[in-house]
Amino acid sequence: MNKQIQHLYDIAQKAERRIIGLMSGTSLDGLDIALCRIEGSGPATNVTIEQFTTVPYNDDIKAEIRTIFAKREIDFEQLCLLNPYIGRLHGTMIRSVLDDWKIEASEVDIVASHGQTVYHAPKTQHRNPKFPNATLQIGDGDHVAATTGIITFSDFRQKHVALGGEGAPLAVYGDYFMFSKIGENRILLNMGGIANFTYLPADGDASKVFTTDTGPGNTLLDAYARRFLNKPYDEDGKLAASGQVSESLLAALKTNPFFDAPFPKTTGPEVFNTLYVEKAQTQSQTENLSDADLMATLVQFSADTITHSIERVMQRSDTYHVYMSGGGMHNPVLTGAIRKRLPNCTFDTTNSLGINGDAKEAVLFAVLANESLAGGNTSFGDRQGVPTVSMGKVSFPQ
Numbered sequence: 001m002n003k004q005i006q007h008l009y010d011i012a013q014k015a016e017r018r019i020i021g022l023m024s025g026t027s028l029d030g031l032d033i034a035l036c037r038i039e040g041s042g043p044a045t046n047v048t049i050e051q052f053t054t055v056p057y058n059d060d061i062k063a064e065i066r067t068i069f070a071k072r073e074i075d076f077e078q079l080c081l082l083n084p085y086i087g088r089l090h091g092t093m094i095r096s097v098l099d100d101w102k103i104e105a106s107e108v109d110i111v112a113s114h115g116q117t118v119y120h121a122p123k124t125q126h127r128n129p130k131f132p133n134a135t136l137q138i139g140d141g142d143h144v145a146a147t148t149g150i151i152t153f154s155d156f157r158q159k160h161v162a163l164g165g166e167g168a169p170l171a172v173y174g175d176y177f178m179f180s181k182i183g184e185n186r187i188l189l190n191m192g193g194i195a196n197f198t199y200l201p202a203d204g205d206a207s208k209v210f211t212t213d214t215g216p217g218n219t220l221l222d223a224y225a226r227r228f229l230n231k232p233y234d235e236d237g238k239l240a241a242s243g244q245v246s247e248s249l250l251a252a253l254k255t256n257p258f259f260d261a262p263f264p265k266t267t268g269p270e271v272f273n274t275l276y277v278e279k280a281q282t283q284s285q286t287e288n289l290s291d292a293d294l295m296a297t298l299v300q301f302s303a304d305t306i307t308h309s310i311e312r313v314m315q316r317s318d319t320y321h322v323y324m325s326g327g328g329m330h331n332p333v334l335t336g337a338i339r340k341r342l343p344n345c346t347f348d349t350t351n352s353l354g355i356n357g358d359a360k361e362a363v364l365f366a367v368l369a370n371e372s373l374a375g376g377n378t379s380f381g382d383r384q385g386v387p388t389v390s391m392g393k394v395s396f397p398q
């Protein structure tokens, strides 16, 4: 037997594993690195975050990724070059943080790498009946494995597509395994570039559990912060807080069939971008809004579309506890607008459940790799788009 297969087999049989989960999301702010200790699998998964950090991307790498990010027309050589480059970059970032943490690579069992989404095209978006759902992440796992010397699982989303899903959101698995609690209706709300939530019913029934994107989280706010403030984001929503919501622009922004489409569904910055906002401004004759008013309206747009989706799963007689995660939880204007629209919900962050809300998505990929190694038996019912859990491709270091 190839020694590396034997090593993988041994890791799969361990009572607990040390797995590094990686996430670089649509915000392009940097690489989230979560070193997790994971026991068990499926609903018995127990995760402890031993270390977590975000290694920021410098302006150069952000600019390189933006040349191909969420664009229909790109330079193919650039895409080809970035695929190994990002893999190596992520590998180098892991080595550097392991040094900081004084942990040897040999003490880590697995790296679980999301890579960088560069294009997401579910059928509902590309609308070409000839083609399936499609999504593309780059930063090839072989380069992560070779750079770190650690067996790497990567490219998790393709199996989801292969089994009928849209390739996202994958949060459903991690959220159910880590956070489902009999007796409490839970909503796990993640606000990254794109917002999504997982519904975890109080009866713990896996066949009812799902995650869906709701639309923009921070992606539009960040795009206009770069334009108006020359900053990556509107810190603490200060600019938005100084403006007034334009009801006519808000109404135009909401006229997209995505918002009333059935769950689960996905989207991305391919749809929700500055061009989308400019079209809505033309339609509502609000081209001359002040920077602050535009920002205030975009925050309300994110808040309204998030709460509109959450309200669709809520029964009037029941109570719901919302646990927030992702960078949007740090924006008081956004969270304030959401709380106002959901007065009957209790709000917390996933920190109160033992998982740092900034680390949650990186932890998800560690959990997914753990499941591919040692689980894979949980049924989510016979539903399109929620396949059995065994995702990711294996890369050996040599």
Ligand SMILES: Nc1ncnc2c1ncn2[C@@H]1O[C@H](COP(=O)(O)OP(=O)(O)OP(=O)(O)O)[C@@H](O)[C@H]1O
Pocket (backbone or CB within 6 Å): 023, 024, 025, 026, 027, 028, 029, 191, 192, 193, 194, 195, 218, 221, 222, 232, 233, 234, 235, 236, 237, 325, 326, 327, 328, 330, 331, 332, 361
């Ligand atoms: N103090 C703050 N004030 C306002 N916004 C903030 C603050 N801190 C973080 N954010 C927002 O959070 C974003 C980063 O969020 P996060 O890292 O969760 O996104 P992501 O993982 O890249 O996206 P996705 O989940 O869509 O892939 C920033 O770009 C910014 O918009």
Ligand SMILES: CC(=O)N[C@H]1[C@@H]2OC[C@@H](O2)[C@@H](O)[C@@H]1O[C@H](C)C(=O)O
Pocket (backbone or CB within 6 Å): 025, 026, 117, 120, 135, 167, 168, 169, 170, 171, 172, 192, 193, 194, 195, 196, 211, 213, 266, 267, 268, 361, 364
């Ligand atoms: C295609 C893609 O990368 N989608 C991301 C993105 O970021 C948030 C939202 O859009 C979600 O659908 C997904 O990521 C999370 C981790 C998920 O799959 O659950």
